[in-house]
Amino acid sequence: MRVGVIGARGYTGGELLRLLYTHPKVEVTYVTSRQHAGKPVGSVHPNLRGLLDLKFEEFNVSRASEKCDYIFMAVPHGTSMDITPQLLEVGLKVIDLSADFRLKSEEEFKKYYGPHKRPELLGKAIYGLPELHRGELRGAQFVACPGCMATSAIIGAAPIVSSFKVDFEKIVVDAKIGSSAAGREADESTHHPERTGVVRPYKVVGHRHTAEIEQELSGLVGRKVKVALSAHAVDIVRGILSTLHFFLEEGVDEKEVWKAFRSFYSDSPFVRIVRQKIGLYKLPDPKAVIGSNFCDIGFELDNDNSRLVVLSAIDNLVKGASGQAVQCMNLMEGWDETLGLNFPGLFP
Amino acid sequence: MRVGVIGARGYTGGELLRLLYTHPKVEVTYVTSRQHAGKPVGSVHPNLRGLLDLKFEEFNVSRASEKCDYIFMAVPHGTSMDITPQLLEVGLKVIDLSADFRLKSEEEFKKYYGPHKRPELLGKAIYGLPELHRGELRGAQFVACPGCMATSAIIGAAPIVSSFKVDFEKIVVDAKIGSSAAGREADESTHHPERTGVVRPYKVVGHRHTAEIEQELSGLVGRKVKVALSAHAVDIVRGILSTLHFFLEEGVDEKEVWKAFRSFYSDSPFVRIVRQKIGLYKLPDPKAVIGSNFCDIGFELDNDNSRLVVLSAIDNLVKGASGQAVQCMNLMEGWDETLGLNFPGLFP
Amino acid sequence: MAKGNCPECDAKIEIEDPVIREVTECPECGAELEVVEVKGDKIKFSVVELSGEDWGE
Numbered sequence: 168m169r170v171g172v173i174g175a176r177g178y179t180g181g182e183l184l185r186l187l188y189t190h191p192k193v194e195v196t197y198v199t200s201r202q203h204a205g206k207p208v209g210s211v212h213p214n215l216r217g218l219l220d221l222k223f224e225e226f227n228v229s230r231a232s233e234k235c236d237y238i239f240m241a242v243p244h245g246t247s248m249d250i251t252p253q254l255l256e257v258g259l260k261v262i263d264l265s266a267d268f269r270l271k272s273e274e275e276f277k278k279y280y281g282p283h284k285r286p287e288l289l290g291k292a293i294y295g296l297p298e299l300h301r302g303e304l305r306g307a308q309f310v311a312c313p314g315c316m317a318t319s320a321i322i323g324a325a326p327i328v329s330s331f332k333v334d335f336e337k338i339v340v341d342a343k344i345g346s347s348a349a350g351r352e353a354d355e356s357t358h359h360p361e362r363t364g365v366v367r368p369y370k371v372v373g374h375r376h377t378a379e380i381e382q383e384l385s386g387l388v389g390r391k392v393k394v395a396l397s398a399h400a401v402d403i404v405r406g407i408l409s410t411l412h413f414f415l416e417e418g419v420d421e422k423e424v425w426k427a428f429r430s431f432y433s434d435s436p437f438v439r440i441v442r443q444k445i446g447l448y449k450l451p452d453p454k455a456v457i458g459s460n461f462c463d464i465g466f467e468l469d470n471d472n473s474r475l476v477v478l479s480a481i482d483n484l485v486k487g488a489s490g491q492a493v494q495c496m497n498l499m500e501g502w503d504e505t506l507g508l509n510f511p512g513l514f515p
Numbered sequence: 516m517r518v519g520v521i522g523a524r525g526y527t528g529g530e531l532l533r534l535l536y537t538h539p540k541v542e543v544t545y546v547t548s549r550q551h552a553g554k555p556v557g558s559v560h561p562n563l564r565g566l567l568d569l570k571f572e573e574f575n576v577s578r579a580s581e582k583c584d585y586i587f588m589a590v591p592h593g594t595s596m597d598i599t600p601q602l603l604e605v606g607l608k609v610i611d612l613s614a615d616f617r618l619k620s621e622e623e624f625k626k627y628y629g630p631h632k633r634p635e636l637l638g639k640a641i642y643g644l645p646e647l648h649r650g651e652l653r654g655a656q657f658v659a660c661p662g663c664m665a666t667s668a669i670i671g672a673a674p675i676v677s678s679f680k681v682d683f684e685k686i687v688v689d690a691k692i693g694s695s696a697a698g699r700e701a702d703e704s705t706h707h708p709e710r711t712g713v714v715r716p717y718k719v720v721g722h723r724h725t726a727e728i729e730q731e732l733s734g735l736v737g738r739k740v741k742v743a744l745s746a747h748a749v750d751i752v753r754g755i756l757s758t759l760h761f762f763l764e765e766g767v768d769e770k771e772v773w774k775a776f777r778s779f780y781s782d783s784p785f786v787r788i789v790r791q792k793i794g795l796y797k798l799p800d801p802k803a804v805i806g807s808n809f810c811d812i813g814f815e816l817d818n819d820n821s822r823l824v825v826l827s828a829i830d831n832l833v834k835g836a837s838g839q840a841v842q843c844m845n846l847m848e849g850w851d852e853t854l855g856l857n858f859p860g861l862f863p
Numbered sequence: 864m865a866k867g868n869c870p871e872c873d874a875k876i877e878i879e880d881p882v883i884r885e886v887t888e889c890p891e892c893g894a895e896l897e898v899v900e901v902k903g904d905k906i907k908f909s910v911v912e913l914s915g916e917d918w919g920e
Contacts, residue, residue, distance in 0.1 A: 334685070336820070337682070337685055337762050337820075339687045339689070339760045339822075341687070341689040341745075341758055341760070343691065343714045343747065343749065355795060356795050360863035361795055361863060363863075364751050364754070364801075364802050364805075364863075365800050365801075365802045366691045366749060366751065366754060366756040366800060366801050366802070366828070367796075367798075367800045367802070368756070368758065368798045368799070368800070368813075368824075368826050371758075371798065371815040371817075371824045371826070372815045372816065372817035372819075372820075372822070372824060373817070373819070377819075393819070393820055394820075395760060395817060395820040395822045397689075397758055397760070397824055399691065399756070399758070401691065401714060401749045401750065402749065402750040402751055403712050403714065403750055406712070406714060408714040408716070408747070410689055410716065410719075410745055410747070412687045412689070412743060412745070412760075414685050447703060447704050447709055448715075450715075450716045450719065451716070452713050452714060452715045452716070453712075453713075453714050454712050454713045454714070454715075457712075465716075467719040467720045468720065469719075469720035469721070469743060471720075471721070471725075471741070472684070472685075472720075472741055472742075472743040474687075474720070474743045476716075476719045476720060476745055478716050478719070480714070515708035515709060515711075769871070769872065770872065770873040773872040773873050773874070773891075773892075774873060788891065790872070790892050791892055791893035792871070792889075792892055792893045792894045792895070793893050793895075794893065
């Protein structure tokens with residue numbers, strides 16, 4: 168099967184190429200980047216040198232449709248809404264990693280991203296979170312992949328909000344995020360002496376991913392679920408840890424939480440429940456999933472405060488973006504969900 | 516004035532020596548460490564080489580009383596309760612950096628630290644947080660310095676809980692902490708390949724500092740204030756950022772929060788309000804206070820969730836321990852609170 | 864010396880003989896302020912809207 172990556176210059180684009188290169192059933196036939204047109208892929212993604220002998224091209228719909236069956240959109244928000252519709256029209260299957268088609272509500276989109284140029288297409292894409300939409304993804308033609316922080320928060324929260332009575336108005340999500348999540352554009356804030364050693368609260372209220380997290384959890388539970396999200400940049404390159412604080416409105420014991428996690432993710436190969444009594448990594452830590460498509464989730468019960476704390480760790484570039492996109496493609500094609508993704512992370 | 520440091524081997528001990536070395540009114544006359552008795556201080560604290568020509572000694576009460584007016588206890592919890600009473604009996608002024616005498620309630624102490632050997636002394640020490648107990652510290656003889664995380668959480672929370680109606684049962688404190696807070700003892704979890712690049716939830720419920728935070732905030736507000744604390748180790752050596760999430764039960768606007776912070780800390784030289792419109796460090800970040808005695812506090816209002824997020828950043832070894840201890844000594848002696856502490860941090 | 868308050872954070876700001884349309888920065892919150900009215904020693908400021916910098920968005 169032939170696939171193309173549009174906007175393959177960025178880290179998610181490069182990560183897609185890395186994953187697709189080892190995928191047994193696909194061949195990367197088309198890679199575009201306005202800025203690096205004509206250059207070999209390895210010049211921009213050094214880990215791919217000598218492996219993928221492809222050159223970046225300028226984007227062109229007919230070339231895309233002629234050379235590919237699937238297109239991954241790794242372009243920034245706002246750009247995808249110009250290109251994706253053209254690709255859909257020529258019958259291409261599109262997996263969009265941007266935020267342009269994640270939200271169903273035009274109003275919510277406007278609030279966080281500004282006006283949408285093609286609002287009629289909102290709601291047409293399947294939200295590319297297999298753990299919640301596995302059935303709908305099978306045979307889908309147009310998928311919008313979740314944001315990285317949204318992925319880790321939703322996977323952590325879903326079993327809890329659908330199994331237990333919690334205060335749905337006071338769910339705190341406190342996220343710690345690596346620098347690669349900010350993308351490849353360098354600016355003052357990513358200057359090494361300024362970015363190293365920070366614990367920088369960069370989006371403490373009004374983070375964009377709030378909209379999709381609330382959309383998905385509310386959809387799951389059938390009532391409005393609000394999420395109070397705060398994001399901090401920490402001194403790692405890859406990785407997100409979301410710490411979710413739920414205030415329980417009924418007694419809950421540990422076994423019930425284990426059960427909720429297990430049953431919710433019984434058919435989700437990439438979700439691992441991590442709550443060990445011994446060892447260094449008793450609870451989820453991005454360090455244990457870097458480079459893999461796994462989402463580790465764990466919890467602790469705080470009876471003093473009738474609080475349930477859930478931890479959820481991913482690699483923002485893999486399960487938070489490119490790995491999840493490939494996982495969606497596998498489901499869209501009816502292949503085994505783990506095809507080309509079933510490898511452990513790098514450790515230490 | 517002559518001062519001694521008992522248990523000066525650890526990082527807080529070393530930091531005390533660094534600060535006291537440049538303090539204009541004191542001379543370090545007595546330094547003990549069981550493990551390094553007979554060795555020069557510089558062999559254990561390389562930054563002090565050639566500056567402080569003192570040797571570690573075994574601890575001995577009469578030596579201490581003969582050579583010192585003030586003693587800083589930099590020994591672990593559980594050890595201080597054996598030694599401190601002896602020092603007090605011979606009329607020495609004691610500033611204890613351990614947790615042994617912070618709590619007033621024997622029961623609370625037992626819950627987090629196990630049985631106390633000298634419960635009758637609980638409540639005798641002044642809680643060494645100048646921003647809350649400046650008056651009581653003047654002329655005090657026995658002071659128990661707060662824990663590092665407690666320091667940053669209390670300074671962040673105090674103006675809020677005493678000025679606004681919030682849900683006192685649902686205050687989330689999500690702390691991110693550097694490795695030096697775990698002390699000098701090496702073990703598997705501090706092994707460099709294992710400790711680097713982590714976002715490790717190490718104490719997600721039942722953190723010891725909960726007791727003193729609740730003690731101080733409840734005392735301030737005159738009703739029970741509960742705190743749902745979770746701690747994570749992040750990849751920095753010095754530094755703590757506490758993110759405090761309050762759910763408001765009344766409308767609050769930004770100016771009122773500014774006003775609450777300003778009036779509460781109007782006479783606190785080491786608390787800086789950081790909430791900038793421009794620049795990289797708009798909100799508190801430990802990177803901006805490392806090596807200094809400052810506590811930077813800032814906030815954001817989240818109207819969607821009627822939530823107020825407060826950020827509080829300190830250097831866990833300075834304002835979170837040794838700097839605060841020296842600040843207390845200055846007040847105990849009636850000196851200017853900033854004496855020997857009025858220097859900027861290291862940046863970048 | 865004329866005085867006024869920052870519209871953003873209410874900090875007290877003093878300027879020697881302020882001029883209408885003069886721009887200054889609030890010492891506490893860094894907001895860019897423009898003098899829009901001066902009555903005796905009273906100054907009124909308005910915030911100069913900055914394009915929001917969103918690092919790492």
